[in-house]
Amino acid sequence: MEEVKVVLITGGSSGIGAATARILAQSGMKVYAGSRRGTLQEQTPGVVPVKLDVNDAAATEAVVKRILSEEGRLDAVVCNAGNGIYGPVEGTLDQEARSQFETNYFGALKTIQACLPVFREQGHGRIITVTSVMAVLQLPFQGFYSSVKAALLSLSESLSLELKGTGIQCCSVLPGDVATGFTNARKLNVAAQDPASPYRNKMDKNLQKIEADERGGMQPDVIGKAILKQLNKKKMRVRVIPRLDYAAVGALVRFLPEKSKLALLNFLYT
Numbered sequence: 001m002e003e004v005k006v007v008l009i010t011g012g013s014s015g016i017g018a019a020t021a022r023i024l025a026q027s028g029m030k031v032y033a034g035s036r037r038g039t040l041q042e043q044t045p046g047v048v049p050v051k052l053d054v055n056d057a058a059a060t061e062a063v064v065k066r067i068l069s070e071e072g073r074l075d076a077v078v079c080n081a082g083n084g085i086y087g088p089v090e091g092t093l094d095q096e097a098r099s100q101f102e103t104n105y106f107g108a109l110k111t112i113q114a115c116l117p118v119f120r121e122q123g124h125g126r127i128i129t130v131t132s133v134m135a136v137l138q139l140p141f142q143g144f145y146s147s148v149k150a151a152l153l154s155l156s157e158s159l160s161l162e163l164k165g166t167g168i169q170c171c172s173v174l175p176g177d178v179a180t181g182f183t184n185a186r187k188l189n190v191a192a193q194d195p196a197s198p199y200r201n202k203m204d205k206n207l208q209k210i211e212a213d214e215r216g217g218m219q220p221d222v223i224g225k226a227i228l229k230q231l232n233k234k235k236m237r238v239r240v241i242p243r244l245d246y247a248a249v250g251a252l253v254r255f256l257p258e259k260s261k262l263a264l265l266n267f268l269y270t
């Protein structure tokens with residue numbers, strides 16, 4: 001097994017990405033933490049902040065080149081940059097729905113595509129995508145976020161088959177609620193801001209619940225440790241849901257009939 005020594009993380013300026021960068025660096029890895037801000041919450045030995053907008057393919061390729069010239073290798077990439085939008089399907093603007101796919105899906109895709117030729121030439125490489133339990137649990141008023149995380153999970157699993165025998169592995173990490181800047185950064189669609197929306201009461205109740213769940217959620221270190229565990233394994237798991245309670249819910253919804261799953265979600269979230 002090729003030891004993981006050099007890692008690129010996107011969305012490394014806060015939350016899960018910042019915690020993961022610190023945890024990997026503390027374990028001895030050299031980490032390049034990319035974000036649009038290009039800064040770190042706290043200076044950490046072994047973490048190099050880089051300015052990187054995942055929607056800019058040329059900038060991503062330039063960062064990968066820089067890593068190769070400075071380190072001579074790139075062993076893993078963690079595609080973590082993301083954000084959420086909120087609102088009813090009815091009335092969501094085309095551009096709002098598309099924007100949800102930009103950073104979360106196409107940004108991750110561009111990052112993966114920038115790293116794949118390097119991994120192929122090296123004969124090894126690890127691709128971790130940070131998706132969400134919402135890839136497998138579809139919540140109301142987050143249809144676009146659920147869709148984009150399911151799409152990225154699907155891409156990761158399909159890619160893992162494509163890459164069999166190349167030495168390149170894929171793993172998707174599906175966090176549950178994590179207390180980060182994600183909650184404040186969530187954008188409400190125009191339709192979600194309409195005081196006269198026919199979904200007003202349902203949305204208000206639902207948004208209050210999901211925000212409270214996130215603010216009282218796990219510390220991002222839990223996700224960072226789960227990512228470190230996979231990077232240290234000879235063979236990464238294809239899909240990981242950190243923390244036992246969320247993993248149990250993930251397993252439950254996998255085996256529940258679809259109708260029962262939706263009834264449960266309806267009870268909890270509407």
Ligand SMILES: NC(=O)c1ccc[n+]([C@@H]2O[C@H](COP(=O)([O-])OP(=O)(O)OC[C@H]3O[C@@H](n4cnc5c(N)ncnc54)[C@H](OP(=O)(O)O)[C@@H]3O)[C@@H](O)[C@H]2O)c1
Nearest residue numbers: 011013014015016035036037053054081082178180181182
């Ligand atoms: N928090 C949760 O409950 C939760 C649950 C499941 C999954 N997740 C997923 O976890 C990932 C990290 O989210 P978080 O909770 O840590 O939220 P966060 O604290 O808001 O962090 C998001 C990170 O993404 C970066 N980012 C956003 N757009 C970017 C772009 N275009 N290019 C590069 N970096 C970009 C941000 O930095 P800049 O603003 O500096 O670019 C920031 O570092 C996301 O993919 C999110 O969907 C979060």
